[in-house]
Amino acid sequence: MHMTTRPIFIFLILLVFGAPVRAADQPDSHSLAIRAARLFDGRSGKLIQNAVILVDGDRIRDVGSGIPIPEGTRIIDLGASTLLPGFIDSHTHLTGQASEDWLQGTLDSLRRGVPEKAVRSTDYARKTLMAGFTTVRDVGSEEFIDVGLRNAINARAVPGPLMLVAAGSLGSRGGHCDWTGFPYETFGKEPGIAEGIASGADQFRDAVRFLVKYGADVIKVCATGGVLSLSDEVDTPQLIQEEMDALVDEAHRLRKTTAAHAHGAEGAKVAIRAGIDSIEHGSFLDREAFRMMKERGTYLVPTLMASEYTGGGHAPQNYPPEIAEKAHAAAQAHSNAFRLALKMGVKIAFGTDSGVSPHGLNAEEFALMVDRGMDPAQALLSATSVAAELLGLEEDLGTLEAGKRANIIAVPADPVSDIRVTEKVHFVMKDGIVVRNGVSELP
Ligand SMILES: [Zn+2]
Incomplete structure (x- = not known):
C-alpha cells in the first residue's frame, strides 16, 4: 500500500505544481505588443510609421502601422525608436x-x-x-x-x-x-x-x-x-x-x-x-x-x-x-x-x-x-x-512579418537618415523573449 501510494502522491504533486513551474520558465510565452515611432521590415526597404508588432510566444503574429492591440495585451512602448528585424x-x-x-x-x-x-x-x-x-x-x-x-x-x-x-x-x-x-x-x-x-x-x-x-x-x-x-x-x-x-x-x-x-x-x-x-x-x-x-x-x-x-x-x-x-x-x-x-x-x-x-x-x-x-x-x-x-533561414528570419521568429531590435532614431544609430541598439528580443530593454546594458 505504502509502496504504491508514494509514486502516485509524487505524481499528483507534479501535476499540481509542475505545470505552473514550467510556465514560469517561459515568461514571454504569452502575447505582447511592441509599439514604436517606426519600423524597418527588412523586406521593402521602406520605413513604416506608427509601428505595432504583435508577438505570440516565439513568433510574430502581426505587423503594421497602427494595427489594433487586443484588449489585455501587455504593451512595450519604445517611443521614438525604430524597430528592425534582429x-x-x-x-x-x-x-x-x-x-x-x-x-x-x-x-x-x-x-x-x-x-x-x-x-x-x-x-x-x-x-x-x-x-x-x-x-x-x-x-x-x-x-x-x-x-x-x-x-x-x-x-x-x-x-x-x-x-x-x-x-x-x-x-x-x-x-x-x-x-x-x-x-x-x-x-x-x-x-x-x-x-x-x-x-x-x-x-x-x-x-x-x-x-x-x-x-x-x-x-x-x-x-x-x-x-x-x-x-x-x-x-x-x-x-x-x-x-x-x-x-x-x-x-x-x-x-x-x-x-x-x-x-x-x-x-x-x-x-x-x-x-x-x-x-x-x-x-x-x-x-x-x-x-x-x-x-x-x-x-x-x-x-x-x-x-x-x-x-x-x-x-x-x-x-x-x-x-x-x-x-x-x-x-x-x-x-x-x-x-x-x-x-x-x-x-x-x-x-x-x-x-x-x-x-x-x-x-x-x-x-x-x-x-x-x-x-x-x-x-x-x-x-x-x-x-x-x-544562411538558408529566410523562412524564419530576416524580416518583420507574420509567422517569422520574434527576433526584434530597436534603435533610438531613424537608421535610414543616420546609419550610426545602429550602433546604439537599446532593445533586443530573441525568440519572443526580451533580453535587453534599456541603454544601461551596453556591452
Ligand atoms: Zn574570418
Whole structure:
C-alpha cells in the first residue's frame, strides 16, 4: 500500500505544481505588443510609421502601422525608436578575440586552454546579442568550441545569438588555414584532416564529412592566402579546382552551405566556379570575378571591419612586418573592390569578421558600407533579409512579418537618415523573449 501510494502522491504533486513551474520558465510565452515611432521590415526597404508588432510566444503574429492591440495585451512602448528585424552577421569568430597588441594576443592564444577559451566565448556571444545581432554565421573556431557554444545557447544555458557554425575551417597545407611561419619542431606534427588540412579531392570530401560529423552547419574553406597568417601570400590561390569542386559538392550533398575566405581573384574564381555560396572579404577581386558571382548568384560578405581593424585606423600594435605589409595592401584594395561589387550589382550580405574586431561592435560595419557608397536601406537589408537568404533561414528570419521568429531590435532614431544609430541598439528580443530593454546594458 505504502509502496504504491508514494509514486502516485509524487505524481499528483507534479501535476499540481509542475505545470505552473514550467510556465514560469517561459515568461514571454504569452502575447505582447511592441509599439514604436517606426519600423524597418527588412523586406521593402521602406520605413513604416506608427509601428505595432504583435508577438505570440516565439513568433510574430502581426505587423503594421497602427494595427489594433487586443484588449489585455501587455504593451512595450519604445517611443521614438525604430524597430528592425534582429541583425544577422554572416561572418563572426565568437570563440576568439584579437588583442590590440599582436604580441600579447599571440601569447594569450598560446597560453589559454580550451576551457578558458570556451568560457570567454560566452562573454563574446552575450556582447554580440546585446548589440542587436540575434543570428550569426560563425566561420572558424578551434577544438569545436563553436559547436559547444551553439549548443549551450540553444539550450538557453547562456545568452547569445542563434549560431550557424563551421566547426573549424578547411585549407591546403601551408595556406591561411594552416599554422605557418613556425619551424617544424614548434608543433612536432603536421596537421591533417582533423586539423582542417587536406590534399586531393578525396581528402577534401572526407574533411567535409569529418566536420559535419562533429556538428558543422556550414563549411568554411580558405581559398586564398590571408592577412593574419605569417608565411603565405595574401592573394595566392590555394585549393585546385578538383579539390574545391569535391568540397562544395560534398557539402551541398549533405545540405550544408559553403563559404570561401578569398582575398585574391584567382582563388575566388576557383571557389565561384565550384558553386561556393559566398566569398568572404574579396579584397582584390576583379571585374571578371564579380561578373561570375553576379551570374551565379554568389554572395559577397565584405567584412570591411576586418580591413579597418588590421590595416586601417584600428590596426593592432606590434604586427610582424610581413603581416603589416599584407594588412596594408588588403585594406588599400578592399574599398575599391567593395565599390566595384556594389556597382556591378553583386549580392552583398553583411559580415564583420568580429573576433578580429572587438565583439559587440558589429554594427560599425554599416557606416563603413555607407561611407563606400551603399544606400543605408540597402545596408540594413544586407544584415536582415539578404543575410537570412545566404544562411538558408529566410523562412524564419530576416524580416518583420507574420509567422517569422520574434527576433526584434530597436534603435533610438531613424537608421535610414543616420546609419550610426545602429550602433546604439537599446532593445533586443530573441525568440519572443526580451533580453535587453534599456541603454544601461551596453556591452
Ligand atoms: Zn574570418
